[in-house]
Amino acid sequence: MRKNKGKGFLGPIGDDLPSLIPLIFALTIFFYAFTSTWNVFDQRDTSFDSDIAVLRISYALKGDNYIASDTEFHSMCETAKGVSGMWFFSGLLELSTGPESRFKGINIDRLLSEGQGFFPGFLCSNTEQKPDLEENQTLVRFFPIALEFEDQSGMFYVKPMLLVVVAWQ
Amino acid sequence: MAIALSQRGQAALTDALYFLLIAGALSTWLLYSSATYGQVVKTQLNKQYWQEYTRSALETIVYSSTPRDPEIPLSEATEVDYLLAALKEDYADDLVLDETKAVLFNQVKTVMEPLRPNFDYAFYIYVLDREEYAAAMLHISETSGTGLTGKSLVLSCTPPNKVVLADFLSRVGHVAPSSSVIRLSQRQGSDQLRLPAQATLVIWTPTATSHADLNCQEFTA
Numbered sequence: 001m002r003k004n005k006g007k008g009f010l011g012p013i014g015d016d017l018p019s020l021i022p023l024i025f026a027l028t029i030f031f032y033a034f035t036s037t038w039n040v041f042d043q044r045d046t047s048f049d050s051d052i053a054v055l056r057i058s059y060a061l062k063g064d065n066y067i068a069s070d071t072e073f074h075s076m077c078e079t080a081k082g083v084s085g086m087w088f089f090s091g092l093l094e095l096s097t098g099p100e101s102r103f104k105g106i107n108i109d110r111l112l113s114e115g116q117g118f119f120p121g122f123l124c125s126n127t128e129q130k131p132d133l134e135e136n137q138t139l140v141r142f143f144p145i146a147l148e149f150e151d152q153s154g155m156f157y158v159k160p161m162l163l164v165v166v167a168w169q
Numbered sequence: 170m171a172i173a174l175s176q177r178g179q180a181a182l183t184d185a186l187y188f189l190l191i192a193g194a195l196s197t198w199l200l201y202s203s204a205t206y207g208q209v210v211k212t213q214l215n216k217q218y219w220q221e222y223t224r225s226a227l228e229t230i231v232y233s234s235t236p237r238d239p240e241i242p243l244s245e246a247t248e249v250d251y252l253l254a255a256l257k258e259d260y261a262d263d264l265v266l267d268e269t270k271a272v273l274f275n276q277v278k279t280v281m282e283p284l285r286p287n288f289d290y291a292f293y294i295y296v297l298d299r300e301e302y303a304a305a306m307l308h309i310s311e312t313s314g315t316g317l318t319g320k321s322l323v324l325s326c327t328p329p330n331k332v333v334l335a336d337f338l339s340r341v342g343h344v345a346p347s348s349s350v351i352r353l354s355q356r357q358g359s360d361q362l363r364l365p366a367q368a369t370l371v372i373w374t375p376t377a378t379s380h381a382d383l384n385c386q387e388f389t390a
Binding site: 016018019020021022023025026027029030032033034036037040041044045047048051052055059062064065066095096103105106141142143144145146151155156157158159160162 | 244249
């Protein structure tokens with residue numbers, strides 16, 4: 001009888017070994033899913049914060065979609081600088097005024113290199129740094145706005161322009 | 170009732186398998202939640218952005234200057250006016266936008282150029298009292314069986330009524346519209362009769378949708 005009682009007994013751990021395998025496997029997949037979900041939630045929340053921040057910067061810069069002067073633009077620029085959480089670089093691009101001056105698109109590389117392509121006198125940024133386009137995730141938002149403009153002959157007219165905001169963290 | 174010693178290992182294994190099942194279900198739910206988390210917020214943010222874009226575009230179009238003489242380029246003009254003022258003046262004469270229609274459509278094309286070729290759009294001015302369109306234009310991207318061809322058409326349309334245009338817009342998918350009330354007028358002797366109108370700009374991602382009911386002709390200017 002004594003002999004039969006100990007038959008198949010592998011010890012306190014050894015006896016539970018088959019059940020430990022699914023247990024450990026279950027814990028592994030649960031914690032993997034948990035950390036992965038946590039990371040996704042965190043990334044998406046950061047992405048939403050960035051989206052909202054860049055929209056707030058854009059709204060501050062464009063105001064009522066009519067810019068009467070560079071003084072007004074720079075005043076709105078100061079408001080935009082008050083939005084925290086993002087670095088940004090923005091300016092105005094000229095939209096085409098006829099078939100001979102077609103809009104050439106938004107070239108971020110070119111715009112970021114000292115604001116080339118932007119309309120002179122209408123640049124706004126809250127940093128001297130420029131983003132590394134390979135490392136920093138950049139957000140670009142653009143809106144048409146009307147700019148009151150005085151030409152060399154002293155004549156006023158209102159031109160359609162494109163406000164481009166490049167933002168990064 | 171005591172469990173036989175030979176069956177104790179099996180009970181532990183079954184418990185572990187139940188635990189695995191529960192953990193698996195929870196993990197699946199977590200992964201599903203993470204995949205769908207924030208989709209509604211993302212969609213709403215995008216929608217808000219494009220709606221704001223159309224609002225800005227609409228205001229920019231009507232604020233922009235136009236030469237008093239439509240034949241002269243803006244840069245060479247000696248006399249300019251707001252486009253909206255020119256439209257009102259043109260419409261008041263004979264209740265038709267004849268002289269300024271091309272200027273208006275070109276201005277819309279200019280302002281909407283940054284969205285090409287990713288979006289199609291419609292711009293129209295609807296005169297409420299007269300229940301007619303003073304102007305309606307459509308930018309349509311050409312599609313083939315495999316997708317966009319890269320070519321697009323600008324059309325000048327005269328929809329017979331509001332329903333036809335609304336039906337067309339309901340078929341193009343998700344749209345981002347923006348409207349603004351403007352006041353046109355009609356000259357009656359020395360008086361002017363005010364005619365409230367609605368200027369609307371709508372954008373959507375290109376789809377192959379028939380616009381045959383809208384009475385469109387290609388606009389070239």
